[in-house]
Amino acid sequence: METYGRILLIAMPVFLLLVLFEKWYGWRKGKETVRTMDMISSLSSGITNVTKDVLGLSIAIISYGWLADHLAIVKVPDGWPTYVIAFIALDFAGYWTHRIAHEYNFFWNNHIIHHSSEDFNLACALRQSISSIVKLFTIFLLPAALFGVPEQVVAVVAPLHLFAQFWYHTQHINKMGWLEKIIVTPSHHRVHHALNPEYLDKNYGQIFIFWDKLFGTYQEELDSVPAVYGITRPVRTWNPVKINFMHLWLLIQDAWRAQSWKDKFRIWLMPTGWRPKDVEEKYPVFKIEDPYHFEKYEPTVPATVRWWSLFQILICLLLISYLFGYIAQIGSPGIFLYGLFVFLMVYAYTELMDNHRDALYWEIAKNLLGLSILYYQRDWFGLSSLGTFLPVFLASYFIGSTLVVYYFVRQQSRPSLTP
Structure with missing residues (x-):
């Protein structure tokens, strides 16, 4: 947990800067692909996912370590070949896990969040699941286990394999020539995220595209069929916690x-x-029949709510950065209480983004939890060591945040509020 937290402390600012750069670049080029509220929702999903992962809130039915210990028939020598084999094996496992998530009702719940954005941009790459508590498909790492790839190598390569899937979530990179035949490119992945009938359930590859060509799931991006993004049963919410469980x-x-x-x-x-x-x-459920004629989800909110939502996610990012940086010092059960607070925070401000009245109740619950922690600890998990004023700032934030959300809910609850 501690090592992964430190990796995220480096990765998170890099991803955030790239997301903001893409938003600026799209504005500069007159091709805006990043809507502000959708971006906040995507970043919030990423926050919940990495919080869950750092806290270790998942279990594997069969661990990779057990497979390697019991099924290895050879042992690859130490050095770069070991890492290459591990990377290819992870990509093979990723292809099949990804494909199963798309093709079976139960497993789609673990993946719906990633496709829930009706935009396609770097931010939506961060929409990752919190509902995959039980890991069932370690068995697809059998090729690595048979070669005797050590568990420690897989642990190092896995985050690199995951992070390498970030860059191709963009509309600003066209087809890439001969690379289209080897790796997954933005063109391939635009197809994968599209809801057009021609593109549904295609291009499951994560790093290498040849798995799709080998197993019959490849589809080239067609100039005559512009990709329309999202899912055929739109989620109609910015709240990533809700999205994670709505299909289930x-x-x-x-x-x-x-x-x-x-x-x-x-x-x-x-x-x-x-x-x-x-x-x-x-009990009919709305489904998009014509991908070229539907309205993207964009509830009307005042500009002040947009700015407030940006402020909220900034505070949330700072708080989880502290969690990841000091996870060993915070210890257990403190880290789980901290994780609960993060989830409440995300739920509260995304409910406000959705124009829901209950945003106030979630905000009150979040802030009461925060104030209770400050009261009983006389601190915020040791935060005062970085500055004695910081717990006071947090207390002021919790009180002020409640008042601000009360104001917004009261203003929006007049004619335009969605119940």
Whole structure:
């Protein structure tokens, strides 16, 4: 946890600067691809994901270490070949895990967040799942285990493999010549994120595109079919916590409502989007039929709410940076209490972005938790060591934030507020 936290302390500012640069670049070139509220939602999703990962809130049914210890038939020599094999093996596993997430109802819940943005930009790369608590597909790392690749090597290569998937989430890079035949490029991944019928469920590769060509899931980006981004059942919210579980909630409801016991059980492993016929007729769910004629989600909010949301995510980023930098000193169970606060914070300000009245109640809950921590610790997890004024600043923020959100909710709750 501590090592990963330190890696993120370096990676997070780099990713944030690149996201902001892309927004500026799009504005400068007259091709804006980054809407402010969508960007905040994407960054907030990234915050919840890395917080979950740093806190170790997931378990593996079969660990890679067990596979390597029990199934290795050879042992690759130390050196760069070991890392190459590990990288290729991770990419092979990534292809199949990614494909399964798209093709089966139950596993789509773990991936819906990544496709939920109706834009395509670097920020949406940070939309990663918090619902994948149980890791089921370590078995796809079997090739690395058979070669005896040490667990420590996989642990080093895995974050690099993940971070290397960031750059190609952009509309500002066109096709890349001969590289299109080897690696996943922005052109390939635009296809993957599109909801056009021609592009659905294509290009699952994460680093190398040849897996898709080998297993029949490749689709070139067509000049005649401009990509339209998002999912066919739009999420209609900026709240990443809600997005992470909305498909699962729909499956639970559909399984409960289905008349047939067969449908109650098979719905989980049917192709993504499948619903029992009787449930679909009685409880229809909106689906985009024409990708070229639908309105992107963009609830009307005052400019002051946009600026406030930017301020909120800035405070959140500073708070999780402190968590990642001092995770060993904070220790357990403090880090889990801190994680709860982060999740409450994200939930509260994204509810306000959605124009929901309950944003105030979530804001109050978050700030009461924060003030309680300050009261009982007489500090904020040791933050006073960096400056005695910082706990006072936080207390002022918690009180002031409640008042500001109260004002916004009262103003917006008049005619235009969505219940």
